[in-house]
Amino acid sequence: MPEQPGPRTLDLPGGAVTLAGALDVERTATGFVPRRLPAWTRPRITDPYMRLMVPRPAGVRLVLRTDADALELDVFVTRFRNAHFPLFPVEFDAVVGGTRVVSRPARRGDLCVVRAGEVAGTEPGEPETIRFDGLGTGWKDVEVWLPQAAVVELRALRADGTVTPGRPPRRKWVHYGSSISHCAEAGGPTRTWPARVARSAGLDLTSLAFAGNCHLDPFVARTIRDLPADVITLKVAVNVQNLDSLKVRTFGPVLHGFLDTVRDGHPHTPLLVVSPIFCPTAEHRAGPTVQDATGRYVAKGDTSPSALSLVRMRELIEEVVAVRADGDPRLAYLDGRSLFGAADAGDLYDGLHPNADGYRRIGERFHERVFGPSGLWPQPGSTPE
Template identity: 85%
Template structure:
């Protein structure tokens, strides 16, 4: 009964209607024909940052859902959960136990264990009227089927300041343990921001359709955390990376000429600092840069990003070195040599919040 969700969804830019429910998607419908990569097609409906925003006097809510989970073939399944945030402070987390489970190798689904629908119940919400946000699992595909409550439900209010963030798996945060533990979600909640999360694991390649999406969205702050996927796939060379970044920034600026815009370079990845991609998994699932002769190292990529930002006459544009978020001293928390674990994402959130949205932050007007 998809009408139950009318006016409640935030962070989704498109809705896929099915025979039994609806699937939130994180890019507009017009982008569908332009998404030619199969792995990107798997990322757009994974609802990082998507939540139901409502006001209710109910003591309990129930969601009927069908969830498709994804497990890297080399590692155990990371926790998949729905989180309810009550009045901005109390977080209730409910694990996903059923639904499909897809096994992924090198970005492709190689096996699927079929599952069944389930009901996610949040009880103990407390008496009286309250604001509730139900954050959907950031690294699963969620079909919403019905919403029930033992009281009234009305659309809630979103924060006034809008933040659009673009990034890779290191912003998608499959390993974070839950949707509100992903670092962009932590930052948005701490800073009181309405988040639109355009983080696509394996697929942050400066695609023009993403730039046009950001151009057309309302935004008070825009952040772009770029580079690692380009190195991973060796998808752009020194000749093309700089122009692609400038073109992306040009398009964004067409819609947001004066909006604070922060470009964030890659965090530490020891195997790729001085070796170019592609980056591949070994037999234990750890990532290693293979060192192509014509590719970009992370050291060089950070230099190119800094040069591109510095070359633009743009007082509202700044560059943040990703190693200030997660650097050499943090590398032990790269569980596979590339991705942070849950503790690593927590530290990224704390540092990003301070550097970008703190009292003298890069996105604070006049700072």
């Protein structure tokens, strides 16, 4: 009998595979690392913690169409664990035919321990192969979602069948946010709330969610301005409170400036501004908000009426949107507490971040209020997950 051909190695990036959700790639000696901001932003990123966030591929996926029953992805994964808590699952998810999700863990790469936004130590690891098998031999669409809270160096992709480029959904959604949108604790890349919403609404997600680093940076506004988008959402302010990086005097003008830049490129695109979800320690107190000895986040700042607490920030965000609304009918505001409020506080595992169940509810509520059949901007074919 003739010898059966072995798996084919495919070119990455490009070739027969579409890389969705990434705006840049960093070449290495052994592969490449997807990045979520364009190359021109690199010298503008001055904060070390932000440099750690841009290559963490939330929303980044390999999109292909194939008749292969098995795919193998050679990777080197850098995982990150908060010094106060166990490592959250680091998973690769293959979405097959738009519905079936096959998850595979990453276990062998570097493990970095993070304390106060800095890497305090690293346990070196090794490369590994992530294998998805039993996909079925018929033609189907496959998306391989990369771990949202790790850094992934992609080295090779092999398939035991034919592969052609996949097509992400036609309508494009750009979302900007903090760790509450980055969702390190969600359990897997398709279980972050933006990923859940994008899949339910049939949208091509570009996630600009940067844990600890949603500070209304001008280079992010310019990035959004220049991206194709059918809808844009901005979930802002909690990181400003966390680091006490702006004051009442400056927060409103900075938000106006961010919106001005986005509107320069998208004068009529639906644009939603979402205020922070509920956070007990920061509702009536300014930042900084820091971890105590147990790992819980505690706000340490001022409680006066002039303090930039979450209550005050929601008022300022709503005022900014209201002032602009007369001349901008496609601009809207959503109170973040409608997504996760005081009744949900039991799912804040560290006093600030939701657990996996909390993120699932945020996704369900966001979909219903924004993209669902009775939402702000219903999407064709949108169905609850």
